[in-house]
Amino acid sequence: xxxxxxxxxxxxxxxxxxxxxxxxxxxxxxxVLVFFISIAKxx
Amino acid sequence: MTxxxxxxxxxxxxxxxxxxKPRVMSLVIFTGACGLFAAPVHIHPVLAFTAILCIAIGAxxxxxxxxxxxADIDAGMKRTAKRPLPSGRMDPTSARDFGVGIxxxxxxxxxxxxxxxxxxxxxxxxxxxxVVYTIWLKPRTPQNIVIGGGAGAxxxxxxxxxxxxxxxxxxxxxxxxxxxxxxxxxxxxALFVQSDYAKVGxxxxxxxxxxxxxxxxxxxxxxxxxxxxxxxxxxGGAGAIYGVSAAVLGIAFLAxxxxxxxxxxxxxxxxxxxxxxxxxxxxxxLFALFAALVADRFAAHLxxxx
Numbered sequence: 001x002x003x004x005x006x007x008x009x010x011x012x013x014x015x016x017x018x019x020x021x022x023x024x025x026x027x028x029x030x031x032v033l034v035f036f037i038s039i040a041k042x043x
Numbered sequence: 044m045t046x047x048x049x050x051x052x053x054x055x056x057x058x059x060x061x062x063x064k065p066r067v068m069s070l071v072i073f074t075g076a077c078g079l080f081a082a083p084v085h086i087h088p089v090l091a092f093t094a095i096l097c098i099a100i101g102a103x104x105x106x107x108x109x110x111x112x113x114a115d116i117d118a119g120m121k122r123t124a125k126r127p128l129p130s131g132r133m134d135p136t137s138a139r140d141f142g143v144g145i146x147x148x149x150x151x152x153x154x155x156x157x158x159x160x161x162x163x164x165x166x167x168x169x170x171x172x173x174v175v176y177t178i179w180l181k182p183r184t185p186q187n188i189v190i191g192g193g194a195g196a197x198x199x200x201x202x203x204x205x206x207x208x209x210x211x212x213x214x215x216x217x218x219x220x221x222x223x224x225x226x227x228x229x230x231x232x233a234l235f236v237q238s239d240y241a242k243v244g245x246x247x248x249x250x251x252x253x254x255x256x257x258x259x260x261x262x263x264x265x266x267x268x269x270x271x272x273x274x275x276x277x278x279g280g281a282g283a284i285y286g287v288s289a290a291v292l293g294i295a296f297l298a299x300x301x302x303x304x305x306x307x308x309x310x311x312x313x314x315x316x317x318x319x320x321x322x323x324x325x326x327x328x329l330f331a332l333f334a335a336l337v338a339d340r341f342a343a344h345l346x347x348x349x
Contacts, residue, residue, distance in 0.1 A: 037093055039089070
């Protein structure tokens with residue numbers, strides 16, 4: 001494992017945080033979609 | 044090698060989004076939605092949205108796999124060198140896993156929520172683009188664009204099947220229209236960017252068969268496209284709005300195609316204006332043709348024009 005400078009570590013952390021937000025948001029959207037699909041299939 | 048390539052995690056979500064070729068996806072979403080809304084059945088809006096979402100995600104997954112496989116080719120072309128993989132912002136394994144993951148997710152969601160026939164056709168379209176076209180035929184034959192056209196022709200077929208649950212002559216006609224539209228569209232582009240393709244060794248028609256042969260084939264496909272675009276009207280799948288639109292658009296396409304097909308490059312200073320016009324019009328053509336198809340369906344639904 002290579003050593004990262006402080007600046008690089010900060011950048012990696014920022015990217016990781018952004019990715020987590022996006023993946024989290026997509027998961028919430030997916031759950032909402034599945035909920036509405038279930039209602040649509042029942043109607 | 045840039046500093047970015049040494050990070051253990053350097054691709055942010057925008058790079059993953061770019062991997063899905065969003066601009067190509069917009070045409071896929073449009074034609075898929077048109078296939079779905081042109082079908083003579085009612086589909087619940089949530090299910091319609093889900094079907095279009097699955098088509099879009101499937102296309103994005105296939106595009107990601109395409110970029111994963113072609114990273115070295117993309118690196119050699121000015122137009123594609125800044126993509127996430129050739130620029131070193133993303134490692135190939137992440138791109139491959141992302142492509143496989145979202146493709147599988149799209150097929151599963153389509154199967155579970157809409158129909159397994161639509162899911163099967165979506166899976167075939169992804170495999171066709173990522174394996175048959177990208178890996179197998181694109182680097183081997185100058186007919187790569189003709190074959191690749193099949194991948195782009197799937198969305199309206201999938202949209203129609205998602206709405207109706209079965210394959211009929213109408214969605215096959217829509218498939219055929221995009222299939223025969225693709226060669227003149229891409230070869231017009233290839234005529235004015237051919238030096239880039241030649242540099243990376245992709246056997247595009249103008250590079251391998253020469254410019255004259257490419258121009259003849261553009262004319263041939265434009266000629267086929269005109270009667271083919273009238274088939275939906277002829278078989279009764281669409282009405283007068285579509286029929287008139289298809290005839291007018293097809294004649295305009297043929298006029299531009301003929302201009303490209305019958306001319307020769309006027310020296311090294313030729314700015315290739317007719318080729319650029321054909322390429323630009325071909326995009327408008329497809330949008331307008333499919334918009335007319337949906338307008339025709341809504342007019343029939345509202346009782347306008349019979």
